[in-house]
Amino acid sequence: MASTTRYDEADLEVFDYVIIGGGTAGLTLAARLTEDSAVQVAVLEAGEKRFDDPHINIPGLMNTLYSDENYDWNFKTTPQPGLNGRTLAWPRGKVLGGSSAINFMMVAHPSRVDLDNWEKLGNPGWNFDTLQPYYRKAETMNFPSDATAEALGTAIMDLVLHGASGPVQTSFTESPGELDKAWGRTFKTLGLGPGSDPRAGHTLGGYSLLKFMDKSARRSHAGVAFYEPNAARENLTVLTGAFVQKIEFDTVQDVVTATGVRYTIEGKEHVIRTRGEVILAAGTVQSPQILELSGIGDKKRLENLGIVSVLDNSNVGENLQDHTLAGIGYEAIDGVPTAEMIKQPGVLDWAINEWATKGLGPLSAGVTGTAFLSHDSLLSSEEKLSLESRLEEILSATPQPTSPGLKKQLDLQKKTLLNNKEADLQFNFGATGINPLAGNDISQLFNHNDAGGYAGIVPALTHAFSRGSIHIQSPDPSIHPIIDPKYLSHPIDVELMISGLLFTQKLSETAPLSTLLKDNPLGTGKIIQPSFHVEGRLTREKAEEIVRSSMITSFHPVGTCSMLPREEGGVVDDRLRVYGVKRLRIVDASVVPLIVRGNIASTVYASAERAADIIKEDRKAV
Numbered sequence: 001m002a003s004t005t006r007y008d009e010a011d012l013e014v015f016d017y018v019i020i021g022g023g024t025a026g027l028t029l030a031a032r033l034t035e036d037s038a039v040q041v042a043v044l045e046a047g048e049k050r051f052d053d054p055h056i057n058i059p060g061l062m063n064t065l066y067s068d069e070n071y072d073w074n075f076k077t078t079p080q081p082g083l084n085g086r087t088l089a090w091p092r093g094k095v096l097g098g099s100s101a102i103n104f105m106m107v108a109h110p111s112r113v114d115l116d117n118w119e120k121l122g123n124p125g126w127n128f129d130t131l132q133p134y135y136r137k138a139e140t141m142n143f144p145s146d147a148t149a150e151a152l153g154t155a156i157m158d159l160v161l162h163g164a165s166g167p168v169q170t171s172f173t174e175s176p177g178e179l180d181k182a183w184g185r186t187f188k189t190l191g192l193g194p195g196s197d198p199r200a201g202h203t204l205g206g207y208s209l210l211k212f213m214d215k216s217a218r219r220s221h222a223g224v225a226f227y228e229p230n231a232a233r234e235n236l237t238v239l240t241g242a243f244v245q246k247i248e249f250d251t252v253q254d255v256v257t258a259t260g261v262r263y264t265i266e267g268k269e270h271v272i273r274t275r276g277e278v279i280l281a282a283g284t285v286q287s288p289q290i291l292e293l294s295g296i297g298d299k300k301r302l303e304n305l306g307i308v309s310v311l312d313n314s315n316v317g318e319n320l321q322d323h324t325l326a327g328i329g330y331e332a333i334d335g336v337p338t339a340e341m342i343k344q345p346g347v348l349d350w351a352i353n354e355w356a357t358k359g360l361g362p363l364s365a366g367v368t369g370t371a372f373l374s375h376d377s378l379l380s381s382e383e384k385l386s387l388e389s390r391l392e393e394i395l396s397a398t399p400q401p402t403s404p405g406l407k408k409q410l411d412l413q414k415k416t417l418l419n420n421k422e423a424d425l426q427f428n429f430g431a432t433g434i435n436p437l438a439g440n441d442i443s444q445l446f447n448h449n450d451a452g453g454y455a456g457i458v459p460a461l462t463h464a465f466s467r468g469s470i471h472i473q474s475p476d477p478s479i480h481p482i483i484d485p486k487y488l489s490h491p492i493d494v495e496l497m498i499s500g501l502l503f504t505q506k507l508s509e510t511a512p513l514s515t516l517l518k519d520n521p522l523g524t525g526k527i528i529q530p531s532f533h534v535e536g537r538l539t540r541e542k543a544e545e546i547v548r549s550s551m552i553t554s555f556h557p558v559g560t561c562s563m564l565p566r567e568e569g570g571v572v573d574d575r576l577r578v579y580g581v582k583r584l585r586i587v588d589a590s591v592v593p594l595i596v597r598g599n600i601a602s603t604v605y606a607s608a609e610r611a612a613d614i615i616k617e618d619r620k621a622v
């Protein structure tokens with residue numbers, strides 16, 4: 001039985017806005033648009049409302065969410081030639097709250113250059129300065145206790161840059177272990193400590209990160225942040241278990257206008273109508289899927305599937321970009337707490353109790369550290385010279401993009417890459433081992449059979465050069481689209497991932513982290529987790545093998561309905577209106593035209609906050 005609000009009545013109403021997808025962006029929009037009690041909003045969400053579910057709420061249980069159809073759409077990529085032909089799992093949240101309810105809860109921030117690039121690509125008003133207030137608007141940052149602040153070195157946090165009254169709660173874990181405390185200090189030893197709050201727009205270096213959780217270490221996601229406090233609003237209707245099939249249009253004298261949405265609930269078909277707009281917020285996989293199912297996309301592709309073309313735009317589903325990661329576990333010395341301790345009898349029950357009663361313990365932690373580094377700071381000066389000449393070589397040898405839009409994007413990316421003040425890699429850190437074979441089932445990512453406890457150091461690309469696509473393969477909405485990210489199809493991505501893995505070795509050998517990790521008895525550095533089969537030291541060749549055999553998504557796909565000029569790859573304009581259709585917008589991660597560094601949920605919230613203001617302005621102007 002679907003847990004719904006007034007779905008039986010919804011067919012009879014006509015709404016000002018019908019939002020497809022009650023996820024990160026969709027619920028942000030719904031909350032902001034219904035601040036005006038005269039505006040009627042309906043949200044259609046295929047997943048259910050699971051606000052009291054411990055699997056969602058307890059940070060350390062996040063791995064139990066993946067591959068489970070109660071939470072995850074369970075998408076898979078096509079076999080990836082760059083990854084030895086492997087097929088990867090692509091988790092996406094199928095629950096009220098969307099992917100914010102199943103993500104790793106890491107809070108990150110793009111650089112000024114990242115966001116200013118959006119404007120340079122032809123989107124006036126989308127830049128660092130215009131978006132910065134919206135990051136604050138969405139957030140309430142909870143300061144850590146004095147002891148935690150001291151242990152984690154959070155003095156860099158600048159109150160002015162954070163929100164104090166927004167719906168989404170952010171906090172630090174109040175139970176840092178020895179490894180968590182060592183992370184930021186290790187970067188300081190290397191002279192790579194951050195000089196300012198990561199939100200300043202230019203910060204590089206390693207630090208302990210904020211998580212999307214409240215003071216009691218409960219996950220703060222779009223469902224509990226934006227929907228729960230507003231659930232009683234008369235003008236907000238949220239239908240869960242509502243699976244959208246397609247958008248309905250009226251076409252009069254070649255003018256196509258969105259008028260409603262067809263969806264099924266418990267197998268029965270319904271149509272919900274709007275006098276205003278349909279807003280697609282189904283995420284990077286399903287926003288292009290729903291457009292194509294509705295007849296918006298490449299005409300030939302759709303007609304081959306028997307779908308009547310409503311609007312020919314071959315940009316739909318293209319420009320797919322993602323972050324990718326491949327990590328290594330280094331063995332912790334005996335007695336240093338790691339996630340593996342949960343395997344001991346009785347510890348899980350104790351840990352759940354610690355979390356439930358005090359918001360503390362190992363389950364309140366998860367990923368605790370991150371770092372943003374330019375390739376410039378990764379290596380010795382000799383290695384750096386060799387890498388830089390290789391980068392130049394690869395960049396000039398790689399075939400140039402034929403589309404003018406992609407050329408503009410890659411030119412901006414090259415500038416970022418060659419700018420030593422911009423990050424090329426993110427390094428994530430948690431006191432846990434990693435399963436190198438978990439690519440096809442993320443629920444197994446932290447499950448491994450190696451004896452001992454580990455510290456996982458996980459480099460991730462910040463600005464991948466590879467581009468892929470997502471397209472439907474059937475007119476049946478229940479058939480998953482074809483997801484082909486073309487990982488590592490650009491050789492720069494391979495080079496950077498290799499450099500990232502090599503740098504993990506350097507980190508493991510730098511104090512204080514090094515003092516908490518076991519030495520290899522053969523005198524070859526620290527002990528790398530046995531499943532990675534590294535004998536002796538990690539070399540470039542071995543690192544490439546690990547990248548190709550264990551690299552996975554970093555879960556941040558964007559770009560499939562890019563906000564760009566149409567002739568340069570765009571699906572929506574700078575007011576997020578779908579080109580060629582009236583009363584249809586897209587607001588979610590799919591509109592991001594060029595991927596930004598780090599975890600993107602904060603950027604999705606900020607963009608949706610800004611989108612709400614744009615939509616309100618446009619409503620006034622009518």
Ligand SMILES: Cc1cc2nc3c(=O)[nH]c(=O)nc-3n(C[C@H](O)[C@H](O)[C@H](O)COP(=O)(O)OP(=O)(O)OC[C@H]3O[C@@H](n4cnc5c(N)ncnc54)[C@H](O)[C@@H]3O)c2cc1C
Binds near residue numbers: 589600602
């Ligand atoms: C495993 C994982 C880990 C991540 N870790 C982090 C992290 O630590 N930090 C971070 O900042 N970001 C992280 N991210 C990324 C971030 O969470 C997402 O980029 C962001 O939440 C996407 O927001 P969205 O609004 O675009 O889509 P979503 O939040 O996914 O919302 C889309 C919604 O639309 C619904 N929907 C889709 N199709 C239909 C349909 N046909 N009918 C009805 N409803 C539909 C979905 O069920 C979903 O609720 C992670 C993501 C994942 C999956």
